[in-house]
Amino acid sequence: MSHNDLPLLLFGDQLGPHFRTGHEHRQVVLVESMAALRRKPYHRQKLHLVLSGLRHLAAELGDRAVVLTSGTYRQALRDLGRPVVVFEPSSHAAQALVDRMQAEGLVAEVLPSPAFALSRAEFARWARGRERFLMEDFYRDQRRRFDVLMDAGEPVGGRWNFDADNREAPPSGTTRLGMPEPWWPEEDAIDASVRRDLDAWSLPTVGRDGPRLFVITRQEAVQALRRFIDERLRSFGPYEDAVLARDWTMAHSLLSVPLNHGLLQPLEVVRAAEQAHRETGLPLAGVEGFVRQVLGWREYVWHLYWHYGPDYLEHNRFGASMPLPDWWMELRPGHIRAACLRTALEGVRERGWVHHIQRLMVLGNHALQRGYDPKALNDWFATAFVDGTPWVMPVNVIGMSQHADGGRIATKPYLSGGAYLNRMTDHCRGCWFNPKLRRGDRACPFTAGYWAWLDRHEQLVAGNHRMARAVQSLRRLDDIAAVAEQEAERDVF
Ligand SMILES: Cc1cc2nc3c(=O)[nH]c(=O)nc-3n(C[C@H](O)[C@H](O)[C@H](O)COP(=O)(O)OP(=O)(O)OC[C@H]3O[C@@H](n4cnc5c(N)ncnc54)[C@H](O)[C@@H]3O)c2cc1C
Structure with missing residues (x-):
């Protein structure tokens, strides 16, 4: 049966012109789903972008656009009263929804996504x-x-x-x-x-x-x-x-x-x-x-x-189970003394965006050192960043940043101490902490956290040749027990 005259439903991340080529004759259905907007504590500016994108596209399409403001996508399509054609959605959850809507006859056909170069x-x-x-x-x-x-x-x-x-x-x-x-x-x-x-x-x-x-x-x-x-x-x-x-x-x-x-x-x-x-x-x-x-x-x-697949999110090579602190979840970095960490969290609060190295070597590095639950961290990145999506996170967070997959993506953990941050950023100059110190009040949480993490996980990383030098240096530290104890009790970052 031809679906050529059926409307095209576009999800909020499918707003581009390439989705329209070859579909110029179709009506375009856009859904503002209150259930989707409410599902998680998203960054306010992220929700703004999604709604702004949908509404700008609707305005551009004029009479071709049908905007539905329903509780859920399924309800919206039931209200529409006609099956639609969709492009492959971009998450496992959305895939499950599309499968369900297809079984219910609300979706007639799923087309391959043109949003990536490789199918x-x-x-x-x-x-x-x-x-x-x-x-x-x-x-x-x-x-x-x-x-x-x-x-x-x-x-x-x-x-x-x-x-x-x-x-x-x-x-x-x-x-x-x-x-x-x-x-x-x-x-x-x-x-x-x-x-x-x-x-x-x-x-x-x-x-x-x-x-x-x-x-x-x-x-x-x-x-x-x-x-x-x-x-x-x-x-x-x-x-x-x-x-x-x-x-x-x-x-x-x-x-x-x-x-x-x-x-x-x-x-x-x-x-x-x-x-x-x-x-x-x-x-x-x-x-x-x-x-x-x-x-x-x-x-x-x-x-x-x-x-x-979805099971990748369950990897937790280092058994990290610390819940994300409230100040992190709620983007309240006011009391944070480490300039790099405070600036990165302030950036997330102000814009829902900081650049790659702040994500990987500041936020991710801190989370790794402090043993934050990788799956919760993955979820946090997906909701707190304006460019966060379910598909982009697992490899970046579970794999690259937390090494929770045991090395499927990266050959070694992206772990660093204050020396790296001092070289690659200008934060340390005015920071309350000293990147050279691993003990005492002014010990940099990244420097001390680096050694404490290595000490905790020495057995798991000792066989990794890319970590060999770090492990050798760890073994030469005569104050590692004191550093580990200090970091276990640290509540000032
Ligand atoms: C912990 C962590 C979380 C991240 N979260 C996101 C996210 O929520 N959304 C997101 O799109 N990217 C994410 N990235 C990848 C990368 O940090 C961002 O794509 C980039 O910072 C976005 O800014 P930009 O557009 O100025 O990128 P640029 O630095 O200008 O890079 C150009 C483009 O390359 C792509 N890109 C670069 N690196 C990656 C990567 N590792 N994975 C996927 N795409 C990449 C992006 O599309 C980006 O727009 C994350 C990386 C890490 C380590």
Whole structure:
């Protein structure tokens, strides 16, 4: 039976133009589901973005759009009175819902998602027969398959990987990188309606409301991409891993929100970066670093989300079971003395966004050292960040950041002491703690926490050759028992 004349239901993260190509004749159904908005304590600005995106798309589509404001998706489709066609949803929970709606006749057909360069069927073919899914192997095949930064079958510049060139410490003597600003959206009457509704609904949100900082329409996304490629990408590579307390964007693209809402297609993004390298000579190291993130990491975490399935969330290699503290959950970092941790949590509270190194080496590192429950942490990242989605988290949080999967994703835990943070950030200069100290009132919680964590888990990591030096250094510490005791009792961070 042909479903060609049935309406297309778009979920809140499927707002892009590529979802419409070939579907121009269809009505588009958009649902503002109160049950979905209320499900968890999301960041207020995250809910704003979702509603703003849906309403802007509805306004753009005019008569083609049918907006349903029902309690649940199922109720909305029952009210609609016609089955719909949908694209593959982006989470296990949404998949279960679609399966159920299909069984009930509310969904007639599920189309493959065009939101990623590689389809799930192609990934399944790639994964067949492999025991390990190394990101580097996946990434190189992505480059070959989509012919990105390739010359006659070889990587442009003769190298696949420029990571080593992309790890500069922040420039000294300055508090900002001095980059041209990202492209900022301007709020309009639709944003005002969203803000009014969110005020009236009193949902269980976290974080502050504030001006909309992230792009959420196709038109905005295209402008933000252009500005990044033309003016900011040149500094993305070298300072990718650096943190300056007063420069929250550094040279990052801020494109995860439009990418995760389907407003930009990953291939369009990486081809724009490649073109800038080929036509304007933008340095290859930075361009390759950016392509690696979008065509490599992003696609890799999406496919492994489906490949590993929901059970992956249950991994807990280090038996970490500490509940996330209230000040963390509620984004109240006021009493935190460690400048790096306070700044990162303040960033989450103010914007629902901090950049990769703050997520991995500050927030994730702290959580690992303090033994926070990895699954609860995974959930927290998904709700507190404006770009948080169920699919992006497991590999990043359970795998990369917490090493809870025992090394399926990363060869060693992303654990570091204050020395790393002192080198890669400008936080330590004005911090109450001293990154060189592991004992006493001023002992840096990251430095002391590093040794205490190694001491607790020495047996589990001793066999990992990438941890060998750290374990040897641990064994030379004559005060480790005192450090471990101090950290077990620490309540000042
Ligand atoms: C603990 C932790 C939590 C994270 N949570 C999220 C999240 O909620 N949503 C999210 O999209 N990314 C997440 N990431 C990945 C990465 O930190 C963000 O994509 C990035 O910080 C978003 O900012 P940006 O758009 O300026 O990225 P840029 O630094 O400019 O990078 C460009 C793009 O590459 C992609 N990318 C880069 N690294 C990754 C990665 N590891 N996984 C997936 N995509 C990647 C993103 O789409 C990003 O927009 C997380 C990483 C860690 C370690």
